[in-house]
Amino acid sequence: MTEAPEYAQPEPVDAELVTDQARLAELTEQWAKCDCIAIDTEFVRTRTFYAIPGLVQIHDGENGYLIDPIAIPDFSDLVDLFENPEVVKILHACSEDLEIFDQLVGMVPTPLFDTQVAAAFLGKGYSLGYRGLIEDMFGVSIPKEETRSNWVQRPLTDAQLDYAILDVVYLPEVYRRFSEALESQGKSEWFELEMARIAEARNWIPDPDNAYLKIKSAWKLDQSSLKLLQQLAKWREKKAVSEDKPRSFVLKDGQLMAIARLQPESFTELSGIEDIHPGALKRYGDDILDIAHSVAEGSTPLSIKPPLAPLRGQASACYKEFVTIIKNVAERIDIASELLATRKDLEALISNYMGSSDTPLPASLSGWKAPLVAEPLLKCAERYLSPD
DSSP: OOOOOOOBOOOOOOEEEEOOHHHHHHHHHHHTTSSEEEEEEEEEOSSOSSOEEEEEEEEOSSOEEEEOTTTOOOOGGGHHHHHOTTSEEEESSOHHHHHHHHHHHSSOOSSEEEHHHHHHHTTSOTTOOHHHHHHHHHOBOOOOTTTTOOTTSSSOOHHHHHHHHHHHHTHHHHHHHHHHHHHHTTOHHHHHHHHHHHHHHOTTSOOGGGGGGGSTTGGGSOHHHHHHHHHHHHHHHHHHHHHTOOHHHHOOHHHHHHHHHHOOOSHHHHHTSTTOOHHHHHHHHHHHHHHHHHHHTTOSOSOOOOOOOOOOHHHHHHHHHHHHHHHHHHHHHTSOHHHHOOHHHHHHHHHHHHTTOSSOSOGGGOGGGHHHHHHHHHHHHHHHHOOO
């Protein structure tokens, strides 16, 4: 049995706690002279729709800073820095951090360098965690005791502050090593295009009209029930945003499905659905019935985009060959296969092709990926899915 490797404890890192607006303004001018800065966030999201920022960590390669967004309500000083094309912003697994920055600053930082994505381009796996990355590169074990801390409590403990700065202190060196590796392997352009796509995606912005597509069992519904589910999910999305609470705190997916199947015409019918709390019926019952009546009267679109159903028959066989194609291309160029295509991407391609779309290749497979995968995937789709 192979023994687990022993990792060193990280060296203590001094970091300045920034709680003053004027000091933040001074620091942003200082950071504008750097070629790169490492950034991260800590937040809490348990009973709210939007995450509550608790801390912003920055390391400029020499010094560490912990910025308190509760003490400093205005982060507009960071706008120029976030827009500065000469300062690379380094993060690890950046999606939730970008959401926080969009809340605090009204924009996302660019240019981005996500070390998790870079690791995937360098053949180190698709979802390499920060802790594993630092262990692998520096032989240091980052403690994880504070991972689920309450980051909006005040004062923050010394243990929380010590933990938080460790999330950024190693990133400038990771960036330098990974940048060199991407360049030497001829992958820099692919990586930069992927970073630009991630910065532009803004996946955290709610899309009420298509919220129903995220409900896993939606494909089981007939067209009339699906129309009601679409309107209910749209309403729930807006309600969750306006009340700043998780979607499930309004109504759970299963409850929406039950209402859509029943298509209730009265409060009595609605209250007969199991697992809907009387308090929710009192708060939202009238809204739900108004939506149900509107759908029944034909006030909604005649047809809506159908959710993806489980693949069967030729479609299932096609998907399996898609996976093999992606795996072979990824192995040939030594990158994580998920960078080229996810299951969702491949299912979308099958759906588009079977729906006789003029452009069956999804947008998620365009750009730098298309020259690598478009031709073999489309040939495979034609072989399995063409009606001839």
